[in-house]
Amino acid sequence: MNNSKNDRLLLFINKILLSIIVIIVVFPLLYVLLASFLEPNVLLSKGFSISASDWTIEGYKRILMDGTIMRGFFNSILYSAGFTIVTVSVCVLAGYTLSAEGLVGKKALMIFFLITMFFNGGLIPTYLVVRDLGMLNTIWAIILPNALSVWFIILARTYFKAIPNELKEAARIDGASEFKIFLKIVLPLSKPIIFVLALYAFIGQWNAYFDALIYLDDRELYPLQLVLRSILIQNEVQPGMIGDQLAMAELQRISEIIKYSSIVLASLPLLIMYPFFQKYFEKGVMVGSLK
Template sequence: MFVQHSRLDRLMLALNAALLGLAVLIVVVPLIYVVIASFMDPSVLLSSGLSFHISDWSVDGYEMILTNPAMLRGFANAVMYSVSFAFLTVAVSICAGYALSEDRLKGKGVVMTLFLITMFFGGGLVPTYLLVKNLGMLNTVWAIILPSAVNVWNIILSRTFFKGVPSELKEAANVDGASEMMTFFRIVLPLSKPIIFVLALYAFVGQWNSYFDAMIYLDNPALHPLQLVLRSILIQNQVDPSMIGDQLAMAEMKRLSEIIKYAAIVVSSLPLIIMYPFFQKYFEKGVMLGSLK
């Protein structure tokens, strides 16, 4: 069906297309630069910049990263932290959201008010650190997983989703003699795959990109996630000599540190790039839930 647009409509569509194209360029151009630079020979990259000649390319950066114990250990820690955090966050958010979606829950208005207050007012870094320390969680994996497991925004998304579940399904289950727990696990939870995937994606991505909590609470390098190892390479410009070998001089290490930075960025981004195509439809569902709220 052909739609006749006015001159103002055509102008707005052209402006939107230009802005979207600019946004795509802002995202894509640095990404392409990083990917190509990660395959470059460090001497060519430092002297001439990017080159599209195959003879100027090298996989030394990836070889050093994939054979470096600190990077591999950080990658494994990041996966463990992100998966555990996502599982715990989804479990808490789903249970709290389901309970708060029920009109039968007495005092749910007070509970929601208390939850909402925490979205605008926090205890601050020092009180939070002292709390984690007094609970004996410093330098443990629990310091990364537990403090942020309760996310009020995720609870609101869950509550909004469960309010859209037909009440007739739960009433029919109650008539058949199902308990509240049975209704939740056998009736409501199987219908909740969209919100479960959305919350899991939010939690996984947030934890995967996080390094500040690990920097504050973890002193043991064996517990550092990948992003903290990557931070030491990108921000502090520190490269573990074990990446290169004891036989290489400091000048060689400095030269190779450039491609190690780019290769580390690519390796750390791969899990998220691989995940998004599979979770895209659920991600869009989560955006719609937030807009409805």
């Protein structure tokens, strides 16, 4: 295909803009990754260094030896995996039900769900419900309150409506029940949207800390993001708090290198997951988001 002069100019401008965006996105990530292996004093005084003596893995050693950070890491995996399983299961079942032809009250149900996207009871009533159900300081306080996502239901419902109805009718003629149709026909055809919802749910829960801050008092149950929050925000060293300046400088050095190493550790599960989900991501989003 021969592009016109204007087309070539437009493509060139697009490449320049995309390159700038990639640099803006990649540079902070690369900076944090390299900073996690550099001595903080070297990083602050002369920036990046290629000298082997200026590189260290002390931050990662301290993280692996620190029970709080590793416990938070495994807690986050548990919360995110549990939340993903519950959310995807609930939303896929609700989306399939609402996609059924001839469902009585389907429009009323959708309106009911849509209202909850814009209005909710607020923090205090939600906290009281969680407390009265006995879920405070349990994994269920993290998983259940936000398990139902109306947006996920809409994506799943739209995807299921795109599946040819003739497949279901043929199965019904052969005597298959509705549950068997869903399990044997619909689910195998729905891998793209299921993986997309799973990725969204896992990332959302992995990055969340507010629910844990509200519902969890036991520090043994803190997820990684809440541990990182305490490292990055709450544990700032004030000059007047420590009399020994050498001790304060060493504490600041250790705190600085642990910050960068912890951020890299928190990003690893998402970086590992995405390549496996990528082949489903574009198809699932496009088909599930278009009616």
